[in-house]
Amino acid sequence: MESLPSPFYPVLAAGVAACVAYLFYLAVLEPQWNPLRRLPGPPVRSFFGNHMGFVLDPSRSPRVHEAFVKHYGRNLRIRGFLPWDQRLFTLDPVSLAHILKHSTTYEKPWQSRALISSLIGVGMLAAEGHMHKRQRRVSTPAFSVQNMRALVPVTFQKGVELRDRWLALIAEVRSGAEAGTQGARLDVCHWVSRATFDVIGLAGFDYEFNAIHDESNELFAAYKEMFEIAVSQQGGGLWELAIVYAPILDRFAPGPRYGVVKKSQEVIKRVAGRLIQEKKRKIEEAEKAGSIYGGKDLLSALLRSNAAADLPPDQRISDEDILHNINTFMFAGSDTSSLSVTWILYLLSVYPDVQTRLRAELLSIAPTVPLESLTQDEIASLYTKIAELPYLENVIRETLRLIPPVHSSIRVATQDDVVPTSTPVKLSTPDGEYEEADSFLMPKGSCVHVPIEAFNLDREVWGPDGWQFKPDRWDNLPEAVKAQPGLYNNILTFSAGPRSCIGVKFSIIEIKMFMFILVTNFKFAECDKVGKANVVLTRPYIMGKHREGSQCPLLVIPYTPETPA
Template sequence: MECSITLQFFWLFAKVVGVLAVLGIARGLVWLVNLLLVAPRFDPLRNLPGPDAAAFQSHFGEVNDPDITPEIYHDWTTKQFGKTFRYHGFGRHDYRLMSFDLRVLSHVLTSSVYEKPWQTRRYLGRLLGRGVFNMEGAEHRALRKLIGPAFTSQAVKAMSPIFFQKAEELRDRWDALVSAGGSVSSSSTTFDVAHWISRTTFDVFGLAGLDYHFNALHDESEEVYSAYRRMFAISDKSSQLRVLKQLYLPIVEKIWPDEKDKITQKCLRTIRDCGMGLIQTKREAIMAEKFDFCAEEKDILSLLIKSNLSNEPSNRLSDTELLDQLSSFLFAGSDSTALAITWCLHLLSQYPEIQDRLRAEIMAAPSPDATVASKRNSTSSVSSTSSVMQADAIEALPFLDAVLREALRVSPPVHGTVRVATADDLIPVSTPVVLRNGKIIHEDGHIRIRKGSFVHIPVEGINMAEETWGPDAREFNPDRWSALPASAQTPSFPGLANVMSFSFGHAACPGWRFALLEAKVILATLLPQFVFRPAEGVEIGKYNSVMTRPFVRDHLEDGGIQLPLRIERYVD
């Protein structure tokens, strides 16, 4: 009798499981049919012009590869589709909007309807926590308000002694490398400037952001620096399959971590333990002083803690949330600035006449305080007033400003970004769009977009649009900044006229002043000392991995991210 009841129970259980399985499969099939066949037929982006694709063909390669996108964008916008079109994401069913119409981009980047996709936020959040760069809505606005005081012009100028200190340390390290690598007849050598610049900007942010000495310029063994580098080296080389696993099946990384997962988790623990200790120590020091800052307490961590303590208790960030902001700034601030400087040196090496002009301007500039030019070590510095005066003098150099702006225009650290519509919307256009059925969306008309659709923001493409910059838009020409065409003067994006390198709208980079001044100080310190030339037999390509990084063609797998240049001492 008991056996019969048991068999009946298992038979009933099996039927229930079978029914659930059938329902699950049926639901999956309905979802798949809707995704591939039904929804695309009613997608309003379907009728926009754009490249065609086979069933599962993707255009990600064409729109995300900075090695080919200048030509692709030029061809699509000027010869085939106009300024606003659609392309295919994960297949023919996946319509995505791309536009070079500034009115379209302004609407998308300023409207609350559009947010960073959850995939982007999860990917960044996995490494950096819930920082300002992957938050949206009210949380994002509150964080922007909190961090604002840390990036005012006055606050950034107060950090200038750190910029000068680390720039001079880099100069001295390179001088030693040139001496070691040069022959008797030629004081020059070739090495990876990308790596050295990255070490410098990491050190800068360590002091300016955390009041912490990474000392990466002298020794790369410091545990937090090493943890960041190992973690992002893994991230930069992650396959698409690995990224998809991290996004859609994060539980796998926790239950069955592979060796790379274990290294990443260990690095995150190291960063978090050190960061929490720094925050606690700094907060205790500030509380002991009753919020009064001495002249030396200008680091971003101090400013954030002071601002946080000034809030109502219910609005204060936890230590974990403060650490997430610092991790985000450390990644975005150090890496993006390092890439901006690296690409600028690369361009200067290719245009020696521009390099000579820039060096002459820097060397001819009067120094407001001779002590600023004196050497400093990691424990000594000149007065803050002197450094601010020198920073003002560097910022006033017109050709240095033009060179850096132009480098950021043609080689932005971020190649592009994506937004997703959180509701159905009408996007205004300023340029007519000819639909595939021959109908025209006229100027001041609207494009319909449905909830869940992706919008690609082509940062590099906007920076090099011929309609804005003229027929030489893809060329490096700093002189264009002395006589900007009317089309390049409005609207003004943060820090740069009509250049999207710092983005636009509520997601614009809050640290653009920091990045520009740091880059100018480093360039102004290096150019009077060294001449930069292309490395012999080396061709540099661009690799898109969150940011646009340099690599030696045909050696990406074995050489990794690098930009070797031949460097020699400047002799007047």
């Protein structure tokens, strides 16, 4: 006797049919109906073809971006990683300013937020809407000019420690090398990263990693491993892409990434969580004694701001949110600053005339006494002079323009929106013709590719030499630059609008102080050809040795006034 068909089979068949129908809609029908199809854009060569490899690879993206504008205009359509992923690519300053200004209409997509929050929690990088506004409001006082200036001695101290560590390493190399050896081959990317971790540890929550001298600290190792394994060493393959769109896969088939992140987060929650409770106790004890706790680190400022009497209770953030934001400061404040300093030193090695001129300017305000003998007031006075140096400012601006640590970003429209344009855009019509318009429809659910590097390098704006390293350009900028959006000097390196970088002042202080100490004490020469790779951030790699990981080796030679600059 034949068995009756299980009632499960029709349900399963219906489910499979529904999934197939939905995928057919996403892959075939929805892209045809997407209003972005009216924008011009480059073709794809296959059903699963996309343009992301072209626009994300810094070794070719400047040429790609320029070709896009030449052939399709400043607002165009590109395809993301999946067939239904139609994206707006814009190099129109009016369009982009509109998108970055309306941060509640254009949010980070859930995939980006999921990746960020899986690592560092829902801090300001991952939060959206009211949660982001609340966190930003509480955090803003911590980043005031006064608080940032109070952290100058911390950066100075770590800059001097890095100088001394390099001098010791060079002395070791000299003692075991042939006579006449002047310097040593040092991976400045590695060493500057250790120094910036030390700075953000002290500046962030008054915690000494001591990473310049030793990498064994438990909390330092937890942050470093999590950022290295989960972010810097992403292969960009199908499995990494699948995890971004379906994070649950990481739990069902956990690889090295999942284990490292889980272990690191346990350490961070335990150690950093204890630091938060200790800070809260000190603040409460000071209040009971009728005084104000004088901690100058960001955590102390954050806790004081969060407990302010004029802050309504419903606007305060939880201890968990505070921990997430400390993690955010660690992530955003260590890697981006270290990469900025690394790229400046590399460019100075490639352009020795710029290095010599910069050193002369820095030496013109150098104290006549040893740096380690300076008092805190003298350090503050020295930084005031450093901050006003015009050529140093130009070199930093030009490096941040030419090699922004964040190559590009992405936003998703949370509702239909009309995007204005600076010049008319050609839109296709149902009858196969074209019409010009001063705006276009951005449909809900579609993404915007924000090409940060492309805005910074746009030769129609910055001039024919826009791809070249020329610090003097900042003394006489083209008029078109003034129309560019950007928090910092009309470049997008620190983004723009309500989601712009809250730590920009601290980053500039750190970069300038490190440059003063390092360039007045060392000469830098190129010893390997270094290229750029976009691995979440724009990192240096030795050309042809990408598998060896991110590194930027330079010949570092102690500078003394007796030797030629």
